[in-house]
Amino acid sequence: MKESVQYKIFKVFNVLILLLVVYVTLFPFLNVVAQSFSGEAQINAGKVGLIPQGFNVGTYQTVLKDTQFWVSYKNTVLYTVVATTISMVMTTMFAYALSKKRLAGRQFFTKFAVFTMFFSGGLIPNYILIQQLGWGNTIWAVVVPGAISVFNMLIMKSFFENIPEELEEAASIDGSSTYGTLFRIILPLSKPILATMILFYAVGNWNSWFGAFLYFDKKELFPVTLYLRNLIKGATAGLSTGATSADNLTQIAANIKSVTMVLTVLPIIMVYPFIQKYFVSGIMLGSVKQ
Amino acid sequence: MKPAVQVQKTAQNIVLPDLNVKTRTKILTVLKKDWQLYSLLVLPVIYLLVFKYLPMLGNIIAFRRFIPGGSIFGEEWVGIQYIQMFINDPTFWHVFRNTLTISSLTLLFCFPAPIIFALLLNELTSKKFKKFVQTVSYLPHFLSMVIIAGMVLQITAGNGPINALITSLGGEPIYFIQEASWFRGIYVTSEMWQGMGWGAILYLAALTNIDESLYEAAKIDGANRWKQTIHITIPGILPTIVTLLVLNIGSLMAVGFEKVLLLYNPLNYETADVISTYLYRIGLESSNFSYATAIGLFEALIGLTLVLSANAISRKLTDSSLW
Numbered sequence: 001m002k003e004s005v006q007y008k009i010f011k012v013f014n015v016l017i018l019l020l021v022v023y024v025t026l027f028p029f030l031n032v033v034a035q036s037f038s039g040e041a042q043i044n045a046g047k048v049g050l051i052p053q054g055f056n057v058g059t060y061q062t063v064l065k066d067t068q069f070w071v072s073y074k075n076t077v078l079y080t081v082v083a084t085t086i087s088m089v090m091t092t093m094f095a096y097a098l099s100k101k102r103l104a105g106r107q108f109f110t111k112f113a114v115f116t117m118f119f120s121g122g123l124i125p126n127y128i129l130i131q132q133l134g135w136g137n138t139i140w141a142v143v144v145p146g147a148i149s150v151f152n153m154l155i156m157k158s159f160f161e162n163i164p165e166e167l168e169e170a171a172s173i174d175g176s177s178t179y180g181t182l183f184r185i186i187l188p189l190s191k192p193i194l195a196t197m198i199l200f201y202a203v204g205n206w207n208s209w210f211g212a213f214l215y216f217d218k219k220e221l222f223p224v225t226l227y228l229r230n231l232i233k234g235a236t237a238g239l240s241t242g243a244t245s246a247d248n249l250t251q252i253a254a255n256i257k258s259v260t261m262v263l264t265v266l267p268i269i270m271v272y273p274f275i276q277k278y279f280v281s282g283i284m285l286g287s288v289k290q
Numbered sequence: 291m292k293p294a295v296q297v298q299k300t301a302q303n304i305v306l307p308d309l310n311v312k313t314r315t316k317i318l319t320v321l322k323k324d325w326q327l328y329s330l331l332v333l334p335v336i337y338l339l340v341f342k343y344l345p346m347l348g349n350i351i352a353f354r355r356f357i358p359g360g361s362i363f364g365e366e367w368v369g370i371q372y373i374q375m376f377i378n379d380p381t382f383w384h385v386f387r388n389t390l391t392i393s394s395l396t397l398l399f400c401f402p403a404p405i406i407f408a409l410l411l412n413e414l415t416s417k418k419f420k421k422f423v424q425t426v427s428y429l430p431h432f433l434s435m436v437i438i439a440g441m442v443l444q445i446t447a448g449n450g451p452i453n454a455l456i457t458s459l460g461g462e463p464i465y466f467i468q469e470a471s472w473f474r475g476i477y478v479t480s481e482m483w484q485g486m487g488w489g490a491i492l493y494l495a496a497l498t499n500i501d502e503s504l505y506e507a508a509k510i511d512g513a514n515r516w517k518q519t520i521h522i523t524i525p526g527i528l529p530t531i532v533t534l535l536v537l538n539i540g541s542l543m544a545v546g547f548e549k550v551l552l553l554y555n556p557l558n559y560e561t562a563d564v565i566s567t568y569l570y571r572i573g574l575e576s577s578n579f580s581y582a583t584a585i586g587l588f589e590a591l592i593g594l595t596l597v598l599s600a601n602a603i604s605r606k607l608t609d610s611s612l613w
Contacts, residue, residue: 018410018414128362207434
């Protein structure tokens with residue numbers, strides 16, 4: 001059956017609308033990149049759109065020479081690796097145990113975890129807890145409190161549940177212990193979900209800043225996101241809206257901010273084309289569960 | 291006790307009801323045989339107790355006097371003093387209204403956007419172009435809130451691209467972030483920018499599950515594409531819409547705290563300040579922990595009530611509910 005004229009016209013407009021969506025989505029990225037290569041005067045004059053004006057790489061050199069930037073960048077890498085490792089170990093243990101029907105109290109433990117998705121202690125009790133543990137200005141304050149995402153755990157649990165029971169039974173008849181089965185049979189079969197989970201956690205940890213903002217007041221502990229946050233907030237000079245004395249109240253040049261944004265987001269953009277399909281499949285698994 | 295039954299108690303039928311065996315011995319037997327499985331639970335359960343349930347109990351300081359450095363459960367009962375405090379606090383009600391306004395506007399604009407986006411994508415003939423648009427649209431979802439805030443401030447700056455466009459059209463530059471009247475618009479627009487593509491994933495999945503033969507039948511009946519959309523496509527994704535609407539209503543109180551914290555300033559407090567940022571300032575800038583906790587507890591209880599009622603309504607209206 002042939003298409004009506006109206007539908008053909010609609011299809012043309014549809015393509016145009018979606019091209020506009022693509023443009024609007026990408027514009028802020030391209031604008032940041034353009035500013036990072038532009039001169040300060042040209043940015044302040046409002047001349048920079050998608051194309052760098054007064055092209056230079058001097059700002060990159062300035063930022064890359066800043067020791068504080070490197071300290072923060074290394075911190076981000078460290079926190080991301082440690083936090084993701086802790087999360088993976090904890091989430092895998094929990095999800096595997098809960099996926100076993102023979103586990104007594106399975107329903108109870110699942111509900112025990114799910115309840116925390118809908119009700120939480122809130123900002124202040126969490127803050128007090130971390131301070132009481134003596135974790136202020138320590139790495140533990142940013143790598144432990146988010147160790148298990150219940151949402152991720154449920155996705156993983158449903159993946160484990162779909163692995164045929166017979167495989168494990170065969171292993172246990174051959175004398176394999178639970179640990180042995182988990183390491184030699186289950187985990188090798190679960191590579192796709194493990195990859196997805198690592199990415200979920202790693203991206204979240206790379207991007208996080210608020211824990212560090214709450215619990216760190218030593219600059220040498222800041223992750224790059226907090227370093228960037230202080231640059232950005234420094235721009236609204238005199239308007240101290242955050243909490244810390246670390247607020248830089250001097251005017252920070254727009255091109256410095258842009259360069260730092262580019263460098264912070266670069267690892268995410270670089271891996272993005274390879275990882276986004278994992279994210280999509282992860283979110284689909286999660287929704288099937290629900 | 292029949293010996294035969296005991297002999298049968300192997301791994302496969304350990305759950306056989308045998309009332310003569312004491313529960314305790316049963317548990318011990320199970321633990322002994324299967325301790326490795328149970329050992330996997332230990333750390334996660336401790337984690338949940340310490341980092342999720344302990345702070346929940348820590349909410350008790352909404353009713354107790356708290357001394358920094360003292361017990362996390364406070365020192366002595368003070369009754370509902372802190373509850374009365376926020377009920378009589380005009381600023382609290384101001385931020386309460388702000389929270390509801392921002393979250394309602396977000397729901398109004400950002401909930402339908404992914405549905406429309408998914409429907410538009412669904413009409414594309416070229417698979418490659420569809421994939422390209424989708425891939426681009428997910429990108430903002432992966433950014434740190436700090437980056438989002440940085441981009442928002444840059445785009446809306448006095449000398450930023452939006453003002454460049456305004457002045458080129460002969461208008462006066464607008465200092466968006468310093469004007470209270472612009473905050474809601476900035477918030478909702480940036481939410482949509484960030485979430486529209488990602489939000490469409492589940493709808494796109496639902497769309498692929500619609501039976502192709504329904505469309506064939508409709509075509510034979512002479513229905514055009516618009517009629518097919520109204521009568522087949524939208525009913526096909528309705529369960530997904532309802533489920534996500536329930537989730538969204540459930541989190542109505544949860545305005546993006548990090549985003550507001552990064553974007554607000556004293557010049558736009560009037561519209562930008564929300565419950566979570568207000569309690570953040572009360573608690574962590576003015577060190578009034580108990581008062582801030584009382585506000586946080588109130589907010590969390592409203593949130594829980596919303597989730598539970600939205601879920602109950604969804605269960606009544608449709609078959610789909612979250613639990």
